[in-house]
Amino acid sequence: MKTKRPNNFPLKIMSLAVAILVWLIVVNVDNPVISKTYIISNVELINKQYIEDTDKVCMRDDEQTPVRVTIKAERKTLSRITAENIQAVADAQQAVSLETNPVMIPISVTCPGISQNNISVQPQNMSVRLEDRATAEFMVTVNSGEGMPGKGYEIGSQIVSPEKVRITGPKSMINKIDKVIANVDVNGITEDTTDTENLTIIDKNQEQLSEDSMKYIGMDNAKATVTTKLWKVRAGVKINVNYKGEPADGYVVDSAVTVPETVSVAGSEEALDELKVMGNTIWVQDEKSVDISGAKNDVEEKVNISELLSEGLKLTSGSSEEVWVNIRVLPEGGKIFTIPATKDSVRFKNKADNLQVSFEIDKMEVRVKAVDGDIEALSDDDIKASIDLSDKEEGSYEVPVKINLPKGYELIEDVKTEIKVSKVSTIAEEK
Secondary structure (H helix, E strand, C coil): CCCCCCCCHHHHHHHHHHHHHHHHHHHHHHCCEEEEEEEECCCEEECCHHHHCCCEEEEECCCCCCEEEEEEEEHHHHHCCCHHHCEEEEEHHHCCCCCCCCEEEEEEEECCCCCHHHEEEECCEEEEEEEEEEEEEEEEEEECCCCCCCCCEEEEEEEEECCEEEEEEEHHHHHHEEEEEEECCCCCCCCCEEEEEEEEEEECCCCECCHHHHCCCEECCCEEEEEEEEEEEEEEEEEEECEECCCCCCEEEEEEEEECCEEEEEECHHHHHHHHHCCCEEEECHHHCEECCCCCCCEEEEEEHHHHCCCCEEECCCCCCEEEEEEEEEECCEEEEEEECCCCCEEEECCCCCEEEEECCCEEEEEEEECCCCHHHCCHHHCEEEEECCCCCCEEEEEEEEEECCCCEEECCCEEEEEEEEECCCHHHHC
16 A cells, blocks of 8 residues: 655745755854955055146145045955055046145045945045146255275266256245255275266255155156266475565565475376476465565465365365465574474473473474574574473473573574473382
8 A cells, every 4th residue: 555645845945944044144143244444555646647737736735634444345355355455546637626725636445346335435535735836957966975085096076967957846845955966985996987876855954855755856867977087196295385575674584384384185197297397386476475565573374275276186185275374584683493392402490300291392493683693603502491390280381491592692582382291100109
């Protein structure tokens, strides 16, 4: 006998519906729809030319609120999204109005796989400032910093190409530019070099223009080529001084000296050869000559010798451009003698046994005039010098020097020198 199966189709349908409902519940609990906010720092401004065609420069507002993008999606989807997946742009052609300041430009955001309806952005607009565009030309200056060529060389010349650049940007920023420099490293070089370097803009506060500011600056040339030519150094170049006029009646010129006595110069090969022919001497003459008209004493002046150098020569780095020129004027029959500043040449009187004396200078000048005799007959050995150290303790002093001369001669002016007095150290004290 055949058994009849019960008809349970409605039950099957109900079971399927329950299974689908349970699946939906599980999926919804395990992967819910949520929102996540991202901070976007690189909002791209596009179609700037639309604004700049009005002869304006479009500059982002420094006080722009950070852009926050909120995306609504399933949790698993959001877990795969990073800020790099989000593109935020502000289209200048969509600017609300160019008559406002700042100008507000709508921000649009896209993210692959996310509907626009599930993306929101705050703030909704990018704030930009419009400023008049300006253009100016600046000479390019070469900067070698503190670097120095190798020993025996100096920088003779530095030729830069291009010599000037044209810079375009916001008017306020152009007005702040002080100079444009090409930085070149010359440290230790011993031959001519050619370098191509990026140009650097320096403002009037002597600070380099920031990277943010450079975004709004345009240059017709961003690089420059610098050719550095080296000159050789020649030391021990003498200075010869001429004077003009005549001293007062009864007075004569004894000599002319300079401080320093010699200088170091650098020059091209041709200029150094010419200097050698001149006896490696710089001549102080013509309008630079020292006027001694009517003088009864030494005449001392500063002379700028850099102005006396021939073309192709210059003083070495760190050298003073000025020298002291001293034209020594003496009464007729006078002469300058030089005494070494040593204990063998100068006698110390009344020196305590526990003290020692040293000179702060290496020589002393003694000016003597012949009253009854020939000044040329007087020698250095005839001049006796002494210093009285009465009441002198440890310390540095400027003291008078007593000069004894043979009969028939007299001192033109008093002599002073500088000494240092110190205690004599003993072995016991050192221990």
